[in-house]
Amino acid sequence: MAKDRAHTRYVCQECGAVSPRWMGRCPSCERFNTMVEERIQDRTSNQSAAANTAGRPPLAVKEVSGERVERLRTGIDEVDRVLGGGIVPGGFMLLGGDPGIGKSTLLLQLAGSVGASEPVIYITAEESLEQIRIRAERLGAMPKNLFVMAEDRIEVIEETLADARFKLAIVDSLQTVYNPEMESAPGSVSQVREVASRLMRVAKAHLPIFLVGHVNKEGSLRPVA
Numbered sequence: 001m002a003k004d005r006a007h008t009r010y011v012c013q014e015c016g017a018v019s020p021r022w023m024g025r026c027p028s029c030e031r032f033n034t035m036v037e038e039r040i041q042d043r044t045s046n047q048s049a050a051a052n053t054a055g056r057p058p059l060a061v062k063e064v065s066g067e068r069v070e071r072l073r074t075g076i077d078e079v080d081r082v083l084g085g086g087i088v089p090g091g092f093m094l095l096g097g098d099p100g101i102g103k104s105t106l107l108l109q110l111a112g113s114v115g116a117s118e119p120v121i122y123i124t125a126e127e128s129l130e131q132i133r134i135r136a137e138r139l140g141a142m143p144k145n146l147f148v149m150a151e152d153r154i155e156v157i158e159e160t161l162a163d164a165r166f167k168l169a170i171v172d173s174l175q176t177v178y179n180p181e182m183e184s185a186p187g188s189v190s191q192v193r194e195v196a197s198r199l200m201r202v203a204k205a206h207l208p209i210f211l212v213g214h215v216n217k218e219g220s221l222r223p224v225a
């Protein structure tokens with residue numbers, strides 16, 4: 001059906017090139033059989049990346065409210081400094097780095113610190129809840145307000161984070177969370193784009209998010225696959 005067609009595109013799993021129709025060979029990187037179908041979702045206004053400002057006409061910059069935004073302090077001084085004094089509402093922060101460098105450890109420590117005063121949720125798509133608990137014990141990061149969840153489906157994560165009770169979320173990681181309705185594997189170009197854009201919308205609409213991202217040998221956040 002023509003209507004369905006308009007909602008499908010093909011994405012090269014090697015280089016990320018996009019084409020409206022399937023091709024055996026990617027026109028960009030020239031590799032074979034790398035194009036995978038991806039459904040394009042309708043963008044309604046409440047899904048917009050700028051959900052809280054959608055539909056407003058352009059403003060002169062000096063007319064934009066100059067009230068200082070309230071920042072959520074992480075309680076880890078070095079992190080607060082990097083963030084310019086703390087986490088801003090709608091903040092979407094990607095923590096990249098090689099495997100084993102300490103991303104999960106740092107963010108669990110941070111979650112423990114924030115959780116001493118505000119409700120925080122740490123969502124892992126990489127480890128078991130038992131592993132997280134053992135690490136939390138070792139770090140002394142076990143406040144009552146730190147919640148943990150082992151989940152890798154993006155829609156379940158979205159639903160959980162739309163609940164207004166959390167002030168901060170950690171999602172570990174970009175390459176292991178996925179949309180099961182898409183054909184491509186977790187960590188592929190299509191999935192990484194999908195997950196990043198959906199979590200960004202959640203961040204703008206609901207609560208700041210720290211997202212863990214694996215970095216490849218070239219130092220870019222390209223897919224693991």
Ligand SMILES: Nc1ncnc2c1ncn2[C@@H]1O[C@H](COP(=O)(O)OP(=O)(O)O)[C@@H](O)[C@H]1O
Binds near residue numbers: 097098099101102105
């Ligand atoms: N009980 C422990 N004591 C000290 N260091 C540990 C312990 N368990 C794991 N580590 C180390 O902590 C480091 C950080 O791991 P992790 O936070 O899982 O990294 P990442 O999430 O970036 O892959 C690893 O090098 C790991 O070997």
Ligand SMILES: [Mg+2]
Binds near residue numbers: 103105172
């Ligand atoms: Mg980790």
Ligand SMILES: [Zn+2]
Binds near residue numbers: 015027031
């Ligand atoms: Zn390609």
